Amino acid sequence: MGETHLSFLRWTSWHDLLHRRLLMQPQLLPQGSALLLAVSGGQDSMALLALLQDLAPMHGWSLSLWHGDHGWHDRSSRIAAELSSWCQQRQLPLQVDQAAVGQVPSEATARQWRYAQLEQRAREAGADVVTGHTASDRAETMLLQLARGSDMACLAALPSVRRLSPEGPLLRRPLLHLQRRDTLQICQDLALPIWEDPSNQSPEFARNRIRQEVLPVLEALHPGSTQRMSNLAERVSQVRDSQTELSRMALELLKTATGLDRRGLGALSPATRRLLLAQWLQQHGVTALPSSQLDELSRRLESGAPGGAADLAGGWHLSWKGAELVLQQRAAEH
Numbered sequence: 001m002g003e004t005h006l007s008f009l010r011w012t013s014w015h016d017l018l019h020r021r022l023l024m025q026p027q028l029l030p031q032g033s034a035l036l037l038a039v040s041g042g043q044d045s046m047a048l049l050a051l052l053q054d055l056a057p058m059h060g061w062s063l064s065l066w067h068g069d070h071g072w073h074d075r076s077s078r079i080a081a082e083l084s085s086w087c088q089q090r091q092l093p094l095q096v097d098q099a100a101v102g103q104v105p106s107e108a109t110a111r112q113w114r115y116a117q118l119e120q121r122a123r124e125a126g127a128d129v130v131t132g133h134t135a136s137d138r139a140e141t142m143l144l145q146l147a148r149g150s151d152m153a154c155l156a157a158l159p160s161v162r163r164l165s166p167e168g169p170l171l172r173r174p175l176l177h178l179q180r181r182d183t184l185q186i187c188q189d190l191a192l193p194i195w196e197d198p199s200n201q202s203p204e205f206a207r208n209r210i211r212q213e214v215l216p217v218l219e220a221l222h223p224g225s226t227q228r229m230s231n232l233a234e235r236v237s238q239v240r241d242s243q244t245e246l247s248r249m250a251l252e253l254l255k256t257a258t259g260l261d262r263r264g265l266g267a268l269s270p271a272t273r274r275l276l277l278a279q280w281l282q283q284h285g286v287t288a289l290p291s292s293q294l295d296e297l298s299r300r301l302e303s304g305a306p307g308g309a310a311d312l313a314g315g316w317h318l319s320w321k322g323a324e325l326v327l328q329q330r331a332a333e334h
Contacts, residue, residue: 010054014186018051021177022059028160028174032060034127035172038118039065039094041083041195044132047183048175050190052130053092065094066121068114070104072199079195086193095121107205115164115171122169133158133173135230136180140210142233149291156237176234179226247279259326266303274298284327287313301325 022029029035029052037052039045049065056063065087069080080096087094097117104110118129141157160173175183187194203209218225250272254261260280265273274294282288289297289312297318300308307321315330 010190012186012189014047014182014189015051015054017177018174019055019058022055022174029059029061029130029172034062034125035064035130036118036122036125036127036169037063037065038114038129038131039067039083039087040197041067041079041193042132042197042200043187043194044134044137044175044180044183046132046192046194047178047186047190048130048132049092050186050192052174062127063092064125064127065092066118067094067096068117069096069098070110070113070199071099071101072104072110073197075198079197083195097121107207118171119164119168122164128170128172129164130172130174132175132183134175134178134180134183135227136211136215138176138233139215139226139229140207142229143210143214144206154288155233156240157233159237160234176230243275244279247276250276251280251283256324258324261323262301262320262325263303263323265325266301266305270298270302273301277301281312281316281318281327284316285314286316286327289313 035052037045037049039049052061052063055061067080067083069076071077077098080098084094084096099110099113104113122129138158142155145154145157158173158176160176162171163169164171178186186192199205200208201212203212215226222228251260254264254276265276268276274297277298278289278294297310299305300310301320307319309317309319311317311330317328317330319326319328
């Protein structure tokens with residue numbers, strides 16, 4: 001009862017906004033869920049922690065916290081220690097994992113390490129993972145994917161709910177209606193400490209340059225563009241989910257004893273053939289192909305084209321001759 005009373009003592013418009021959003025979209029954070037919050041100490045995760053802690057009595061969540069120390073800079077261990085102390089004073093259970101020296105040399109490997117650790121901890125706790133990603137993060141990701149020439153499916157940046165692995169816990173992002181300036185305001189309104197990671201300012205990371213140099217220009221030219229890009233990513237995510245369901249049905253019709261019916265696939269339109277090919281490869285665990293490679297494969301598989309083969313990432317080999325399209329794992333070379 002005391003916790004519920006405390007929540008209303010510091011009820012703000014931010015609490016009200018998130019509470020109403022969750023009532024409208026209960027699938028974001030279902031009632032009674034066990035939630036593992038990823039807390040870096042930055043403004044987004046601290047705002048997430050404060051809002052969910054205050055709303056927990058109303059929604060029946062049980063909360064636990066996780067912090068990952070990449071060891072990228074001298075202050076990282078100090079941030080972990082200070083954040084742990086702050087949580088301990090408030091009786092908030094925080095787990096801290098530290099990466100081994102040299103284990104996460106890049107932004108990509110750091111991300112992989114974080115999600116691997118989060119998935120392991122979430123499995124142990126029987127919980128879903130929750131992160132403080134905002135519309136700003138989603139807009140940055142979409143711009144990076146566009147610049148890299150990613151497939152349309154990759155433009156469904158930072159979906160609000162997804163699985164960490166096929167059989168793993170869910171990853172939930174309830175703050176995608178907010179922008180970075182909003183989470184800063186939440187921290188100020190609720191007098192929350194913020195631990196700044198100096199790597200977030202380094203121009204060595206592409207995301208930081210998008211954040212510091214590109215988005216401000218777009219916002220100056222077209223105010224509200226960040227939120228509009230985030231909303232577009234959500235719509236693309238919904239289209240992708242629909243396409244995935246329809247693709248599974250179509251692939252069942254094309255399935256053969258050894259692979260796919262090449263002639264049936266080749267008779268489809270280029271766009272449909274490309275979509276089904278990407279979905280089929282993903283089902284078998286093949287790393288997502290660049291758009292240019294998917295386009296080339298789709299062209300080579302059209303009706304009337306000669307037989308052929310292609311080596312794919314991860315040791316996979318795709319071959320087609322006659323009516324069969326076959327995917328095989330190449331034998332490891334010794």
